[in-house]
Amino acid sequence: MSEAPVDWDSLTFSMTETDFMYIAKTAIDAPWAPGEILPYGNISISPAAGVINYGQGLFEGMKAYRTNAGRVVLFRPEENARRMQRGADRLKMPPVPESIFIDAVEQCVQQNARWIPPMGKGALYVRPLLNGSGPILGVAPAPEYTFMIYVTPVGPYFKGGMSCINLLISDHHHRAAPGGSGGVKAIGNYAPGMMPSKNAKAAGYAEVIYLDAEEHKYVEEVGAANFFCLKDGVLYTPELTGTILPGITRDSIIQLARHMGYEVVEEKVEAGFAMSAEEAFCCGTAAVISPIGSITLGDKTVTYSDGATPGELTLKLYNALTNIQNEVDEDTFGWVHPVPGLE
């Protein structure tokens, strides 16, 4: 296999086309059968497809890493499979069986192995999609579904050390409402965040913090990442009420912090409480952990520490998590999933 035409040192979080993709299709009432690996390329779709008319679609995001043990691993891929199943239930799509999901992810990583960055240079980002691809005119579940995966090499989120981000609490927009689809990775949840996010960036912030839609009081998420803060030695994160996406990084951090002996509290986190904390960070697959330097609400800005130095626990958790992912530390939680054939 020839070497991938990539400058590993200048990778960012952006799209590079790779060699192969995976596609499986099923009719609405038929069981899923394993799909096939095809050369990466454009797909053709009906103009009346459920996904492009009514947003009947989900995505997932995960990473494959080359590790210290000289092999390629995924991180808790079963959790991505299960989350996509819960999303499929919510959007009335046939859930992809976990075994087909995992097998598809493994095949995609194996077939695109030359695109996996060397250890420390980044990861192969894996993007599974499930959508209603069949034509439907009225608002109803599509007659046919497509489960698809593509992959792309991405760089480490932080080059030359972690940098703190400055965030703006959104005062006019909400991400998700009770009873809606905020708790699943429904594609329709993301476009409405683009305008607030762009506006915040134009004003010099890295991202917006969304408050809850009912009382406009409690922190929900940071763009598409989960929120944590440390106050008086206790780690707080907003509880999963159905409007917050249950991040796999979030769950891993809760377990790691408890394992380290910290008390972790999942409850409603008031904006004012978050702004009085000693440390704050957000987390997700893409950034892993991003330390927060400051939060602005209206005309008030609070800075954590000097606004530029990540908190002590933030760094500790970042190191603990990435050392498991890179197989530098022992995987006592059973989180890493070696990719067969790349061991």
Ligand SMILES: *Cc1c(COP(=O)(O)O)cnc(C)c1O
């Ligand atoms: C994907 C996502 C996250 C992070 O989830 P991970 O499983 O940790 O990658 C957090 N919030 C939103 C809204 C997301 O879409």
